[in-house]
Amino acid sequence: xxxxxxxxxxxxxxxxxxxxxxxxxxxxxxxxxxxxxxxxxxxxxxxxxxxxxxxxxxxxxxxxxxxxxxxxxxxxxxxxxxxxxxxxxxxxxxxxxxxxxxxxxxxxxxxxxxxxxxxxxxxxxxxxxxxxxxxxxxxxxxxxxxxxxxxxxxxxxxxxxxxxxxxxxxxxxxxxxxxxxxxxxxxxxxxxxxxxxxxxxxxxxxxxxxxxxxxxxxxxxxxxxxxxxxxxxxxxxxxxxxxxxxxxxxxxxxxxxxxxxxxxxxxxxxxxxxxxxxxxxxxxxxxxxxxxxxxxxxxxxxxxxxxxxxxxxxxxxxxxxxxxxxxxxxxxxxxxxxxxxxxxxxxxxxxxxxxxxxxxxxxxxxxxxxxxxxxxxxxxxxxxxxxxxxxxxxxxxxxxxxxxxxxxxxxxxxxxxxxxxxxxxxxxxxxxxxxxxxxxxxxxxxxxxxxxxxxxxxxxxxxxxxxxxxxxx
Amino acid sequence: xxxxxxxxxxxxxxxxxxxxxxxxxxxxxxxxxxxxxxxxxxxxxxxxxxxxxxxxxxxxxxxxxxxxxxxxxxxxxxxxxxxxxxxxxxxxxxxxxxxxxxxxxxxxxxxxxxxxxxxxxxxxxxxxxxxxxxxxxxxxxxxxxxxxxxxxxxxxxxxxxxxxxxxxxxxxxxxxxxxxxxxxxxxxxxxxxxxxxxxxxxxxxxxxxxxxxxxxxxxxxxxxxxxxxxxxxxxx
Numbered sequence: 001x002x003x004x005x006x007x008x009x010x011x012x013x014x015x016x017x018x019x020x021x022x023x024x025x026x027x028x029x030x031x032x033x034x035x036x037x038x039x040x041x042x043x044x045x046x047x048x049x050x051x052x053x054x055x056x057x058x059x060x061x062x063x064x065x066x067x068x069x070x071x072x073x074x075x076x077x078x079x080x081x082x083x084x085x086x087x088x089x090x091x092x093x094x095x096x097x098x099x100x101x102x103x104x105x106x107x108x109x110x111x112x113x114x115x116x117x118x119x120x121x122x123x124x125x126x127x128x129x130x131x132x133x134x135x136x137x138x139x140x141x142x143x144x145x146x147x148x149x150x151x152x153x154x155x156x157x158x159x160x161x162x163x164x165x166x167x168x169x170x171x172x173x174x175x176x177x178x179x180x181x182x183x184x185x186x187x188x189x190x191x192x193x194x195x196x197x198x199x200x201x202x203x204x205x206x207x208x209x210x211x212x213x214x215x216x217x218x219x220x221x222x223x224x225x226x227x228x229x230x231x232x233x234x235x236x237x238x239x240x241x242x243x244x245x246x247x248x249x250x251x252x253x254x255x256x257x258x259x260x261x262x263x264x265x266x267x268x269x270x271x272x273x274x275x276x277x278x279x280x281x282x283x284x285x286x287x288x289x290x291x292x293x294x295x296x297x298x299x300x301x302x303x304x305x306x307x308x309x310x311x312x313x314x315x316x317x318x319x320x321x322x323x324x325x326x327x328x329x330x331x332x333x334x335x336x337x338x339x340x341x342x343x344x345x346x347x348x349x350x351x352x353x354x355x356x357x358x359x360x361x362x363x364x365x366x367x368x369x370x371x372x373x374x375x376x377x378x379x380x381x382x383x384x385x386x387x388x389x390x391x392x393x394x395x396x397x398x399x400x401x402x403x404x405x406x407x408x409x410x411x412x413x414x415x416x417x418x419x420x421x422x423x424x425x426x427x428x429x430x431x432x433x434x435x436x437x438x439x440x441x442x443x444x445x446x447x448x449x450x451x452x453x454x455x456x457x458x459x460x461x462x463x464x465x466x467x468x469x470x471x472x473x
Numbered sequence: 474x475x476x477x478x479x480x481x482x483x484x485x486x487x488x489x490x491x492x493x494x495x496x497x498x499x500x501x502x503x504x505x506x507x508x509x510x511x512x513x514x515x516x517x518x519x520x521x522x523x524x525x526x527x528x529x530x531x532x533x534x535x536x537x538x539x540x541x542x543x544x545x546x547x548x549x550x551x552x553x554x555x556x557x558x559x560x561x562x563x564x565x566x567x568x569x570x571x572x573x574x575x576x577x578x579x580x581x582x583x584x585x586x587x588x589x590x591x592x593x594x595x596x597x598x599x600x601x602x603x604x605x606x607x608x609x610x611x612x613x614x615x616x617x618x619x620x621x622x623x624x625x626x627x628x629x630x631x632x633x634x635x636x637x638x639x640x641x642x643x644x645x646x647x648x649x650x651x652x653x654x655x656x657x658x659x660x661x662x663x664x665x666x667x668x669x670x671x672x673x674x675x676x677x678x679x680x681x682x683x684x685x686x687x688x689x690x691x692x693x694x695x696x697x698x699x700x701x702x703x704x705x706x707x708x709x
Contacts, residue, residue, distance in 0.1 A: 018521055027561055028550070029517070034524050036516040037552035037561070101515045177511040250517060251553065331513045338518050353518055355484060358510045360518060 009465040010344065017343040017466060024099055026254040040252045042261055045245050047186045048328060049266025052241030054192055055325030056384070057274040059318035060138040060295050061235045062281045064381065067291025069231040072221035074278040076231035077238070081271030083436055084239035086429035087395040088267050089419045090402040092260035095246045097405075097415035099255035102339030103246035104394045109343065111401030113469040115459055120394045121340040122455035123448075125333060127390030129367060131240055132329040133374035134383035136163040139322035140375075141295040146315050149299075149308075163375045166323070170330055171368030177357040188324050195317045196273055203280035203305050218286055226439075233439040237384040238274060240391050241325070242267050244332045247339075256416025280305075295380060333367035334360045345463045382447070385440045389448030396433035399426040410470060475602045477695065478568040480505040480559050481534065483527045483549070489534060492577040493693050494541035496664060499605045502538050502545035503566050506531045509555050516551035524549070563698060569599055570666075573684060575693035577663045582610045584662035585641070586686075587630060588617070588651045591668025596697045597630050600666055601637040603695075611641040614658050616651035623647070652685065659690035669699045 010016050022031050029036040040048075057077060065073035094107040105124055109117025140163030147154050221228060242263045252258050281290060281297065284304045290297045302314035338360060341351040353360045374383060403426050405413055419425050437445065477497055481487045483506030494502075506527050510519050531547040538545035548566075552558040563571055585600055587593050604611060613630050617623035627643040634641045646654040659665055667683050687694040 031520065033528055034520050034549040034551060036520060037550055037554060037558045039553040039557055101517055174513055177513075248515075250515060334513065335515060338515060342518075342521065351518055351521070353510075353514055353522060355523070358508075358514055358519070360514055364513075 009467045011463040011466055012461070013347060015344040015348050017468060019342070024255070026256075029099075029250060036250065038251055038253045038255070040248060040258075042258045043186060045248070045252055045258050045262030046266050046269075047189045048248060049241045049245045049262055050193075050269055051185050051189045051324045052244045052328040052332075053238060053266060053270045053325070054189070054196075054241075054273070055135055055138065055321035057235060057238030057270060058196065058277045059142065059298055059314075059321050060134075060380070061238060062278055062301070063290045063293045063295060063297030065231050065235050065278065066282055066287035066297070068223070068234070069227045070220065070222040070287045071218055071278070071282040072223075072228045073231055073235075073282065073287070074275050075221070076228050076235055077271070077274040077278055079229070079232040080236045080239050081267060081274070083232075083236065083395075083429070083432045084242060084267045084271070085264065086425055086432055087398060088242050088263045089260075090399045090426045090429055091243065091246055091395075092263050092417050093415045093419045094398065094402055094405075095249045095259040095263070096256045096417045097413050099249040099252065099259065101247060101250040101335060102342075103249065103336075104243055104398050105336065105339050107401045108394065108397045109468040110470060111405045112397065114345075114463070114466050115456065116397055117343070117468055118340070118345050118459035118463060119452055119455045120397055121336065121343075121345060122458060123390045123452055124336045124394055125340070125366075126370070126451050126455075127240075127387050127394070128329050128333040128336060129370045130374060130383050130390065131237060131387035132167075132326050132333065132367070132371045133377075134237060134380060134387055135322050135326035135329060136167045136371065136375050137378055137380050137383065138295060139163055139166055139319065139326060142315060142318035142322055145296045145299055146319060149312055149315050160376060160378045164372055167326070167368065167372050167375050170327055171364055171371075174327075174330055174334075174368075175357060175359050175361045175364050177359055185324060185328070188320050192317055192321055192324075193269075195313050196277075199302065199306070199310065199313060200273065200276050200280055203284065203301070204276060206305060207280050207283035218282065222287070229436075230439040230441075233388060233436045234381060234385055235274075236388040236392065236436060238270070239267060240387065241270070241328070243391065243394070244328060247332055247335045260417040330364070330367050330371070334363035337363035337366055343468055344466050345459065381441070382444055385444035386447045386451075389437055389440060389444055390451065392433045392437050393448070393452065396430045399429035399433065402426045403430075475500040475570075475599065476503060476566055476568045477501070478503050478505055478559070478563050478566060478571040479574065480507060480555075480562075480571060481574065482507060482509070483530050484508045484523055487574065489537060489574045490576045490578075490693060492580045492663060493572065493574060494538045494543060496577075496580040496603070496693070497538065497572070498541050498543040499607075500543070500569075500603060502543055503562070503568065504531055504534050504538070504545055504547040505559065505562050506534075506547060506549045507555060507558050508551050510551060510553055512553050516553070519551045568698065569595075570695045570697045573687040573694040573696070575664070575687055575691060577692045580609060580663040582612070582662040583664055583666060584655075584659055585611060585613050585630075585666045586655055587613060587615045587626060587668070588655065589668065589670055591670060592697070592699045593626060593630055593668075594633070595699065596666060596668050597633040599695075599697050601634055601639060603666075604637075604639055606638065611639055612658070612662065613641050613643045614646070614655060615644070616646040616649065616654045618647060620645065620647050652682070655686060656689040659686070659692065662692070664693045664695065665690060666695045666697060668697050
């Protein structure tokens with residue numbers, strides 16, 4: 001590999017994009033004077049993807065989604081999975097061609113130029129902040145339910161305070177270093193998958209009438225096809241995690257193999273789990289009942305099938321899953337800030353790390369602060385949709401970047417994995433990503449657009465002269 | 474040429490003791506400066522900020538080895554996993570041994586442990602290369618319950634060394650904890666050579682045996698890598 005036209009230009013403070021030619025092997029990235037060890041294996045990559053995604057779709061959305069789309073919410077999740085796959089495949093190709101930290105932002109800034117890069121990079125920061133806030137509010141609901149299961153009824157008034165408390169705790173924990181968090185994450189993911197496999201296995205048998213009482217059949221899509229699509233837009237937040245795998249591409253062993261497998265594999269795993277979960281949930285209760293159970297509807301589903309053990313298992317799983325999603329998103333946020341600050345789109349000091357803990361304390365603060373503000377709003381659906389909006393913009397542009405790079409392939413462009421069905425898959429990925437945005441609530445669309453305009457304004461003010469296009473380093 | 478890898482936590486101020494460059498003078502040295510980062514920090518982020526500082530410190534260390542008359546180069550790695558990094562660099566540089574820096578002055582007495590399932594011939598040829606024609610007392614040490622067998626191994630190793638004109642004393646310990654016995658014996662010596670062992674439950678619980686010896690004895694420990702076992706795959 002090696003470098004091509006170096007990134008150039010300076011921002012308003014006179015900082016230039018940092019980078020130097022590197023050689024990527026399966027085990028390390030080698031720069032002129034130093035080496036960066038690749039330490040994440042396939043299981044680590046899958047754990048990041050699944051661990052980030054598994055929280056929302058199963059433990060927060062079923063009640064909300066069933067209320068909007070009826071049993072057809074399962075189709076909404078299926079649509080989300082297909083869109084995610086259409087993007088995960090092109091993203092995999094780009095990731096194996098550029099196995100660097102930064103993920104989608106990196107591909108778009110190199111493939112399409114600095115302005116789209118800056119908008120996506122800075123929007124991704126906010127997108128992850130919205131996503132983290134959403135996961136934390138979900139966590140708050142589960143924390144209250146946990147107390148209720150333990151016999152301490154505190155009511156929903158404590159949801160936001162608990163979420164704020166844990167948001168602050170995460171930030172502090174991440175600044176002071178989370179030793180073995182990755183191993184813990186692997187364990188949490190394995191435990192969650194076992195809980196869900198047991199629960200969904202039993203619930204699935206019941207749903208198709210093999211055990212238990214036959215359930216009353218309900219019309220599949222009582223509200224028609226449009227709510228199915230708008231629900232798909234809402235629940236797409238459940239599929240944001242695969243892109244987080246790409247942000248650690250620089251740390252993954254044998255990236256040519258492990259990156260595509262982690263991204264595509266984690267989407268497939270959680271997609272199947274989501275669809276089955278909704279089918280099981282909607283066969284346990286009518287969608288109207290599910291809707292009234294709200295964010296923790298799955299606890300009632302668990303109680304329906306397996307009594308208080310089921311309820312407890314789901315409450316426990318929900319705590320773990322929302323914690324793991326929120327934590328993974330906070331970490332991704334600091335990586336997103338690092339990626340743009342390395343390219344001089346934010347002040348360099350935003351990505352300072354301290355030697356005492358080895359953590360990027362400034363970036364973590366820039367993640368934690370806004371997250372707490374958003375958690376305080378408690379608007380679950382808005383938080384989820386804005387997070388989806390900002391990610392979908394990035395996903396659409398990832399597909400465009402792939403099309404642009406493939407059309408006149410630069411010399412350095414040599415991916416180990418090539419997307420099957422080119423150019424149909426990336427074109428469909430682009431169309432599907434942007435189309436999904438169209439089905440969101442206007443308030444979410446406006447919030448998302450406002451953030452994008454603000455980031456473009458920041459680019460025009462701060463980093464107009466920075467050039468990133470085509471610079472692969 | 475024999476090569477020894479000297480891993481150093483470079484940004485944590487770890488250094489090499491004064492006696493180590495002198496001891497390693499006859500062999501090639503690769504100083505491996507590493508910095509371990511928590512998983513929330515991309516290694517490249519640390520490189521961006523600390524590379525210059527680390528390189529400057531590594532240059533100073535290399536100068537120490539060269540001042541002692543040896544030859545040394547350096548590698549700098551930012552990593553999440555210290556063991557993986559040391560293994561990879563050892564593999565790439567085809568190092569025969571890696572050093573735990575420890576604290577020592579001039580090394581006059583060297584303790585060579587042959588305890589356990591280690592590659593004795595690799596250890597003796599490494600020691601022969603290391604000692605050369607210098608005035609360093611070598612004690613071959615072995616802890617085992619099988620006294621006659623142990624005596625045999627010690628004598629064979631001593632014979633191998635005497636071919637290189639090195640007179641080695643021997644010390645056999647039976648009916649005692651091998652670890653305690655080695656640490657006791659280390660008190661009379663300035664540095665220790667041990668063989669690399671396959672990871673075991675014990676090393677998982679208490680840490681790598683060589684590192685425990687280094688911690689207990691304070692002095693430098695040279696761990697001779699077991700290439701054959703690695704290639705064979707069937708260690709232990």
